[in-house]
Amino acid sequence: MGQRKDVASAMTPRIGEGSSAGRKRLPLRLSGAGWRQAAFGFSVFVLGGAAAMLTSRFPVGFSYDSAGPRLFPGLVAAGLMLSGLCAVTDAVTSPASQDDEEYDLLPVALIAGTLLVQIFILKWAGWPPTAAMVFAVTAWVMGSRNLLRDLAIGLGFGIVTLLVFNVGLGLNLPLGVIAGLFPAG
Amino acid sequence: MDTFLALLHGFEVALQPLNLFWAAVGVTLGTAVGVLPGIGPSVAIALLLPITGGLDPTPAFIMFAGVYYGAQYGGSTASILLNTPGESGAMMTALDGHAMARKGRAAQALATAAIGSFVAGTIATIGLTLVAPLLVDLALLLGAPEYFGLIVLALAVITTILGNSLSLGFISLFLGLLIGCVGLDPQTGQARFSFGAMELLDGIDTVILAIGLFAVSEILFAASRARYHTEELYRLAGSLWMSAQDWSRSWRSWLRGTAIGFPLGALPAGGSELPTILSYTLERRLSPHKEEFGNGAIEGVAGPEAANNASAAGAIAPLLALGLPTSATAAMLLAGFQQFGIRPGPLLFETNASLVWGLIASLYISNVLLLVLNLPMVGLWVRLLTLPRPLLFGGIVAFASLGAYTLNYNTFDLALLFLFGLLGFVMRVVNAPVIPAILGLILGPLLEQHLRRSLAIGEGSPMILFERPISCTLILLAIVVVLSPLAVRIWSARADRRASTGAA
Numbered sequence: 001m002g003q004r005k006d007v008a009s010a011m012t013p014r015i016g017e018g019s020s021a022g023r024k025r026l027p028l029r030l031s032g033a034g035w036r037q038a039a040f041g042f043s044v045f046v047l048g049g050a051a052a053m054l055t056s057r058f059p060v061g062f063s064y065d066s067a068g069p070r071l072f073p074g075l076v077a078a079g080l081m082l083s084g085l086c087a088v089t090d091a092v093t094s095p096a097s098q099d100d101e102e103y104d105l106l107p108v109a110l111i112a113g114t115l116l117v118q119i120f121i122l123k124w125a126g127w128p129p130t131a132a133m134v135f136a137v138t139a140w141v142m143g144s145r146n147l148l149r150d151l152a153i154g155l156g157f158g159i160v161t162l163l164v165f166n167v168g169l170g171l172n173l174p175l176g177v178i179a180g181l182f183p184a185g
Numbered sequence: 186m187d188t189f190l191a192l193l194h195g196f197e198v199a200l201q202p203l204n205l206f207w208a209a210v211g212v213t214l215g216t217a218v219g220v221l222p223g224i225g226p227s228v229a230i231a232l233l234l235p236i237t238g239g240l241d242p243t244p245a246f247i248m249f250a251g252v253y254y255g256a257q258y259g260g261s262t263a264s265i266l267l268n269t270p271g272e273s274g275a276m277m278t279a280l281d282g283h284a285m286a287r288k289g290r291a292a293q294a295l296a297t298a299a300i301g302s303f304v305a306g307t308i309a310t311i312g313l314t315l316v317a318p319l320l321v322d323l324a325l326l327l328g329a330p331e332y333f334g335l336i337v338l339a340l341a342v343i344t345t346i347l348g349n350s351l352s353l354g355f356i357s358l359f360l361g362l363l364i365g366c367v368g369l370d371p372q373t374g375q376a377r378f379s380f381g382a383m384e385l386l387d388g389i390d391t392v393i394l395a396i397g398l399f400a401v402s403e404i405l406f407a408a409s410r411a412r413y414h415t416e417e418l419y420r421l422a423g424s425l426w427m428s429a430q431d432w433s434r435s436w437r438s439w440l441r442g443t444a445i446g447f448p449l450g451a452l453p454a455g456g457s458e459l460p461t462i463l464s465y466t467l468e469r470r471l472s473p474h475k476e477e478f479g480n481g482a483i484e485g486v487a488g489p490e491a492a493n494n495a496s497a498a499g500a501i502a503p504l505l506a507l508g509l510p511t512s513a514t515a516a517m518l519l520a521g522f523q524q525f526g527i528r529p530g531p532l533l534f535e536t537n538a539s540l541v542w543g544l545i546a547s548l549y550i551s552n553v554l555l556l557v558l559n560l561p562m563v564g565l566w567v568r569l570l571t572l573p574r575p576l577l578f579g580g581i582v583a584f585a586s587l588g589a590y591t592l593n594y595n596t597f598d599l600a601l602l603f604l605f606g607l608l609g610f611v612m613r614v615v616n617a618p619v620i621p622a623i624l625g626l627i628l629g630p631l632l633e634q635h636l637r638r639s640l641a642i643g644e645g646s647p648m649i650l651f652e653r654p655i656s657c658t659l660i661l662l663a664i665v666v667v668l669s670p671l672a673v674r675i676w677s678a679r680a681d682r683r684a685s686t687g688a689a
Contacts, residue, residue, distance in 0.1 A: 037616075071640075087352040111408055112603065116603055120596075135579035141411075142575035142578045173590075
């Protein structure tokens with residue numbers, strides 16, 4: 001899946017590329033593949049350093065285990081730091097990429113934000129309304145403009161899955177506000 | 186003969202009406218989810234895992250077998266009609282398959298993919314039946330150092346093949362290994378990287394990482410690129426059947442693809458990228474219609490698609506016999522085993538024979554079901570592709586959060602899903618492959634366990650890994666695999682320099 005972008009860009013003649021250009025541009029954009037990779041590599045290096053620090057605090061001294069709980073995480077932390085550094089060096093030394101794509105961060109933030117909200121309201125609101133929210137927001141971000149219809153579809157999906165899981169499979173999706181409609185337990 | 190009897194018993198299990206029903210459900214759901222653009226077989230399995238939570242292990246695995254093949258087939262449909270390979274194994278199919286679709290030969294491309302998958306799947310499953318017991322015998326001879334070498338080699342091959350940057354591939358791998366360290370250390374009971382959270386003591390579920398890195402990040406990535414994104418669906422037109430010429434150009438490619446795909450898939454360091462690329466290259470070299478390659482050569486669909494399916498079936502051999510997944514999809518199957526507390530490996534063939542052979546038998550059955558159900562229903566699958574993208578994406582996000590939540594009925598897992606979705610988005614933006622992370626997470630704990638056992642055998646000396654011939658060979662091979670792209674780069678840079686000085 002990670003390779004999808006490469007294949008699509010390498011193999012297809014870009015058909016109808018102009019058709020979407022007319023759409024309104026959203027603010028907040030990243031650019032510069034080299035900078036992105038360098039920043040990513042550096043963050044990984046820092047993460048590796050943090051992991052190494054945490055690893056050094058694991059208690060040791062279990063005589064029955066000759067390697068101990070520190071060895072493997074320590075190796076992984078070192079690997080993260082090394083590969084992070086290599087990614088930075090690669091980004092700095094390799095010639096600038098021709099394929100400098102741009103990414104809108106606002107739609108990403110909207111979908112991610114909805115997922116975040118879902119974490120906090122799922123137990124309280126129950127599964128169907130939460131599913132409706134996640135569904136409708138994602139659809140809206142991706143260009144659908146029929147919010148009521150999308151909410152209805154999402155709610156329908158939520159109710160059907162709730163019935164399949166709770167009644168059909170005997171599992172427990174959160175009922176939330178509609179808990180009263182179901183017999184206790 | 187033992188194998189034959191065991192398989193016969195497996196068929197007895199798999200052919201029970203209820204199990205047959207689950208196989209059909211699996212094939213249908215697998216195709217339906219696999220056909221969705223950008224969703225590959227491994228995500229399809231990850232998304233469908235929670236549904237099997239309420240079943241017994243045997244019907245659950247019979248359903249997985251169906252999903253495994255169904256998603257494989259659905260993925261090739263999306264590659265051909267939309268040019269959106271959901272997984273790297275389908276990339277080669279997309280090349281000429283999509284070119285055929287552009288020429289109005291989508292139906293023939295789909296047919297040669299479907300029949301080729303059937304032929305390859307059947308032959309490879311026979312191969313699996315014969316090879317799996319041999320691998321079990323072999324597995325019993327391997328000690329901890331050999332297992333360690335095997336896992337190192339498998340991870341090295343996958344990390345090196347995927348993506349175009351070695352450093353980014355290794356970042357992905359080490360991230361997965363780090364995530365695999367979270368939780369209680371199984372040997373000393375020490376909590377590692379758990380930050381005092383109870384939910385982290387049990388470790389992080391592979392399925393959450395997979396749904397986050399594959400599905401959620403795919404949506405986020407698509408959302409960030411929605412403005413630039415266009416795609417065109419090619420409808421089925423003209424004759425829906427393969428002509429005599431199509432058949433005669435396809436059948437050899439199916440067999441060659443199978444011959445390449447199965448052994449490479451069954452090797453404990455396989456994956457589906459290498460066999461499909463090899464098959465495509467071979468078909469182009471052998472074909473009298475070289476100029477058609479890239480513009481819709483049917484051999485270019487038939488070969489790689491057969492290789493892809495054969496390697497998928499082959500990958501089940503090391504998964505069952507050694508407990509070693511060699512592809513993202515096999516890793517998801519392993520996650521399915523873990524969900525039921527079952528650990529694949531040589532002992533599984535003794536302790537859970539009816540499950541193992543039931544699973545293998547249902548691979549045969551799913552393959553037949555796939556052909557019977559899917560060829561007539563191809564119109565329906567094509568219609569699924571015409572669903573408006575916004576609704577499709579909304580459905581995938583809702584389904585992803587459903588899948589993550591129902592693993593443990595815990596909102597903590599949703600928080601992890603959120604984090605992994607963002608991580609996957611960043612990885613996609615910098616073009617880092619995500620599959621090494623998944624395999625790192627699932628194989629990391631095994632790797633550590635075998636490393637520590639080896640050190641215990643060697644009384645603390647790491648030289649034990651190099652003193653035993655098999656483990657030494659495997660580790661050296663892994664080093665060669667990792668260094669080979671560097672060597673190629675240096676060599677070609679030198680050749681370039683020579684060429685440019687020669688020209689000047």
